[in-house]
Amino acid sequence: MRTLLNKHALITGGGSGIGLAIARRLYAEGCSVTLLGRTEATLRQAQSLIVSSDHEENDGVKRVSYHPLDVSSPSSWQDLLKRCGTVHVLVNCAGITQRSALMKTPVDEVDELVGTNLTGTVLGCKYVGRAMLLKSRSRALLPRTTTEEEGVTAEGVKEKGVIVNVASLLAQKGVVGTSVYAAAKAGVVGLTTSLANEYGRSGIRVNAVLPGYIETDMTSGLKNPSILQQIPLGRFGTTDEVADAALFLIKNPYANNCVLNLDGGLSAV
Template structure:
């Protein structure tokens, strides 16, 4: 019997993370689903996966805390190694830099960039031993072009792009492919209060994207169909930044 591959997804209780979890479950991955506080959302995602015959393990911990990451994953990693790691956990605290608190700067950087380090540094040694794996970092259009009021978020997402490219070079010889996906305006809780009537004219496709459209790109990057694409940023943005 063929052993199912494992996908570890951070921030998987809602939005893009949830869509990625559901998509990879369809592709026969066993899902390790991380979240912080949204237990109801995580449980709902788990229920959907299990009702469709899949397997989903819930892992509540703070990605910005290295100790929590190691404590939550160490016993699992001794038994099994994820084939795919999707660093998706994130949030925004928008505001102009001149009035931004140190807390708003630090928390955004900690979750996105330190979270990337904490998860990847914990999982990567096991992938290296297996000589295979896929790492996908969820960046943003904000990390590719300047966005007023998002200096902290843009810095974090741009940092993920740089980390993606460098790590891809480091681990390519071990058959581990590292890529980033940069969503634009996607219909999620994070964008629900944005003024769509002002934003839509700037999007060539004339609409917000769906979490599922992002998830399908992630699924491709995690699949065996992707055997030669690494160190790249795939922008899922409806043409808003080309």
């Protein structure tokens, strides 16, 4: 398992819930993290929570930064990458939920659901993936052969970065009132498997974690006996448990195209 000491991670949706839990875990591993989201006040509060949880580090503020970002905006991504320096890890965790039948879901809400849950992930993979490759290539000053250009050695392709996309169990399991959200998250899974092949050959690993019911603001009000009875483990998961899964996908150097269900066994029902 590779160290994250002195690495830099971008986390969309890093101001709360699963994104914040992943950010805290990466910070604890020695990684510098940049929290990304739409609301600056939320990001600032998340930064304070992460830094205040570490009583030994004096440089905590330097290792935790934030940047307001509209994930569905190409120009917002381009502006971010002009400012943030080298990126080793991208976690696409920004998401909004849906609780309405398709026929009752307004078209502008459909656009927002797809824009945040799918387009934002596509754009993150596109722009950050490109930056990972360019930063890696800019370090080399001497001409290289075709094989060296791709970073192939006796040990395989040299790693240039890693991307973890947070999808959802709903990408694979139909639940009434989540059709657009589910379609977007299924798109994230398809994106992940395609890029694991496309990017993997250039040294960028791409994986996905598919959480089931996790205790966050998005699932508030859903914790009732009928749902709990469906889950073989009989409970909702925690954000820290999702962070554990994301950390494995980030650190394991042979993890590419891993689509990891984390749902207490609900996908088996």
